[in-house]
Amino acid sequence: MSKDWPLWEVFIRSKNGLSHKHAGSLHAADAEMAIENARDVYTRRNEGVSIWVVESSHITASNPEEAESLFDPAKDKVYRHPTFYDLPDEVTHI
Amino acid sequence: MNLEQQFQAKIDQEIKIEPRDWMPEEYRQMNIRQIAQHAHSEIVGMLPEGNWITRAPSLRRKVALLAKVQDEGGHGLYLYSAAETLGISREELIDQLHEGKAKYSSIFNYPALTWADMGAIGWLVDGAAIMNQVSLTRTSYGPYARAMVRICKEESFHQRQGYEILLTLCRGSEAQKAMAQESLNRWWWPALMMFGPNDTESTHTEKSMNWKLKRKKNDDLRQQFVDATVPQAEFLGITIPDPDLKWNAERGHYDFGPINWDEFWQVVKGNGPCNKKRMNDRIKAHEEGAWVREAAMAYAEKRRMRKEAQATEKVA
Amino acid sequence: MNRQEALFHYALQMGDNALIIGQRLSEWCGHGPVLEQDIAITNIALDQVGQARSWLQYAAELEGKGRSEDDLAYLRPEFEYRNVLLVEQPNTDWAYTIVRQFLFDVFNFYLHAELQHSTDSGIASIAEKSLKEITYHLRFSSEWVIRLGDGTAVSHRKMQQALDDLWMFTGELVEMNELETGLASSGIVPDLEKIKPLFEARVAKILEEATLIKPESPYMQKGGKQGLHSEYMGFILAEMQSLQRQHPGLKW
Numbered sequence A: 001m002s003k004d005w006p007l008w009e010v011f012i013r014s015k016n017g018l019s020h021k022h023a024g025s026l027h028a029a030d031a032e033m034a035i036e037n038a039r040d041v042y043t044r045r046n047e048g049v050s051i052w053v054v055e056s057s058h059i060t061a062s063n064p065e066e067a068e069s070l071f072d073p074a075k076d077k078v079y080r081h082p083t084f085y086d087l088p089d090e091v092t093h094i
Numbered sequence B: 001m002n003l004e005q006q007f008q009a010k011i012d013q014e015i016k017i018e019p020r021d022w023m024p025e026e027y028r029q030m031n032i033r034q035i036a037q038h039a040h041s042e043i044v045g046m047l048p049e050g051n052w053i054t055r056a057p058s059l060r061r062k063v064a065l066l067a068k069v070q071d072e073g074g075h076g077l078y079l080y081s082a083a084e085t086l087g088i089s090r091e092e093l094i095d096q097l098h099e100g101k102a103k104y105s106s107i108f109n110y111p112a113l114t115w116a117d118m119g120a121i122g123w124l125v126d127g128a129a130i131m132n133q134v135s136l137t138r139t140s141y142g143p144y145a146r147a148m149v150r151i152c153k154e155e156s157f158h159q160r161q162g163y164e165i166l167l168t169l170c171r172g173s174e175a176q177k178a179m180a181q182e183s184l185n186r187w188w189w190p191a192l193m194m195f196g197p198n199d200t201e202s203t204h205t206e207k208s209m210n211w212k213l214k215r216k217k218n219d220d221l222r223q224q225f226v227d228a229t230v231p232q233a234e235f236l237g238i239t240i241p242d243p244d245l246k247w248n249a250e251r252g253h254y255d256f257g258p259i260n261w262d263e264f265w266q267v268v269k270g271n272g273p274c275n276k277k278r279m280n281d282r283i284k285a286h287e288e289g290a291w292v293r294e295a296a297m298a299y300a301e302k303r304r305m306r307k308e309a310q311a312t313e314k315v316a
Numbered sequence C: 001m002n003r004q005e006a007l008f009h010y011a012l013q014m015g016d017n018a019l020i021i022g023q024r025l026s027e028w029c030g031h032g033p034v035l036e037q038d039i040a041i042t043n044i045a046l047d048q049v050g051q052a053r054s055w056l057q058y059a060a061e062l063e064g065k066g067r068s069e070d071d072l073a074y075l076r077p078e079f080e081y082r083n084v085l086l087v088e089q090p091n092t093d094w095a096y097t098i099v100r101q102f103l104f105d106v107f108n109f110y111l112h113a114e115l116q117h118s119t120d121s122g123i124a125s126i127a128e129k130s131l132k133e134i135t136y137h138l139r140f141s142s143e144w145v146i147r148l149g150d151g152t153a154v155s156h157r158k159m160q161q162a163l164d165d166l167w168m169f170t171g172e173l174v175e176m177n178e179l180e181t182g183l184a185s186s187g188i189v190p191d192l193e194k195i196k197p198l199f200e201a202r203v204a205k206i207l208e209e210a211t212l213i214k215p216e217s218p219y220m221q222k223g224g225k226q227g228l229h230s231e232y233m234g235f236i237l238a239e240m241q242s243l244q245r246q247h248p249g250l251k252w
Helices: A031-042 A064-074 B003-012 B025-053 B059-084 B090-098 B116-136 B142-170 B174-193 B205-210 B218-236 B261-271 B275-288 B290-315 C003-026 C035-063 C069-074 C094-115 C121-149 C153-169 C178-185 C192-209 C231-240 C242-246
Strands: A007-013 A021-027 A050-055 B246-248 B253-255
Touching (some): A007 A031, A021 A031, A021 C035, A031 A050, A031 C121, B025 B116, B025 B205, B059 B116, B059 B142, B059 C003, B059 C069, B116 B174, B116 B218, B142 B218, B174 B218, B174 B261, B218 B253, B275 B290, B290 C121, C003 C035, C003 C094, C035 C094, C069 C242, C094 C121, C121 C153, C121 C192, C231 C242
Antiparallel strands (some): A007 A021, A007 A050
């Protein structure tokens, strides 16, 4: 059994109020070790207050070849944005 | 447009290539080779400096050096992870290194003989590396570019750490200053070689530049490094060991003497002073760690099975 | 010995423990069994050397003779070093390093938990800060003891061997020397008799989980806290102090 330890993706919350953000990945034998390794590798400079780890093989990603059908349809839905609606300047706080 | 043209168009528009995007096989392979070489350099680069951690002459220097060498380990890790997104495992990458199939920066095949070398390595070797790395924060492969951004942020203390060591020596006793000069004499030319062969000799330059794998040419980076470093040496009061070094007002750059490329290629081929020692050290650490890695996996597996058994019991 | 002198010697003893184990751990840097653990063990080395600096700076201040942390680290001879024998034992392999760290961490954890309430504010503040780090070290080393003890047949055997070999250095951890007895009477340091059962219980709990057997041998080595060290110590200092000894009196 000379295989690598599994790969984990690491997400760090840099401070309370912000969401966890992908920081990178690392190898660990189990989840506890992954948290500790993440702490040592990705928060050496005080970068975090909370860590998530997930085994990379458990992540399902969208297929880039389907990107057009997945994401382009949202491009022309301008009515979802506030600037789509014309209001007179006199109306404030809206 | 065919796939390859679409790919080139994205690169031309500075759109990053991400792991699951279509890419030419050659782009994938060139990236793996470059990122792996970079990662290996970080890991092998821990050895010459690691050599001096236990002998650092003050506790402040000891923690700074420890933190620096540890950072290099971290940087190797970020880079191996970036390479892994291209479909090669860490295990394969490390095997390639140990089997002599992968390269790493030749500079680390030179010995660190004195404490002043900790200064020279930080100042010159990290200084040269940073030039290259800053340009690579704009490389076209997303995970590599992101790793470089993180690395550049962290590296900023490394060069300062080295320069401060030399500054202290140069302002110290005669013996200390001589130590600094002697170290500069040994590290200067290998540092210039770090940027790689002249672009006219380099085989991958054109394709690398078109695909924005490399953002600057070897000779341009080398010149940038010389221009930045000469005044720093003057401030230290030590002499760069190059009789041909002089300011060229017309070019707006320093001219410098010819590099001994024969020495460079000899070291690349494995004939440097420490090639064998470095590889032996890496292989030894890897082999002696095998039982640790296996045991951790075995334990993780045992624990997973126990948890499953417990869950089944509860259901039953 | 007045109070100030006693405090000085105690700060040295604490600083020496942290420095020597930090020195040993730093030998791993670049040679770890896997990259992630290379980084992890170096973090612990950094914590230990950092703690050593706090203690030695405090010692220098208490002494008030103008000596610095570096004078104390680099210019004292072996017999003036008061670290326990355990911390100077060689790394040998990952098993010895982990067992050594675990035994030291358990003791250090309970010691610092008490020291943070010391009647001496200097000691209390160093202890409070260090305790956070030591709590993590103990978590790390305990997990590794369990993982390797209950891992493969090979790892189990190596761990049991390391434990058997290092066990004789644990007695000294919880045995008071004259200095500690004096300081305990004024509430500056805890009575180690109180820590001994805590140490034993925690070690027993983790060893059980790790399927390792606590060695029977009741005979314990001691001497470090009196300045009598193992043969390893001379080499540690020869290496660590070499530049300061070759070029006396310089700034680095």
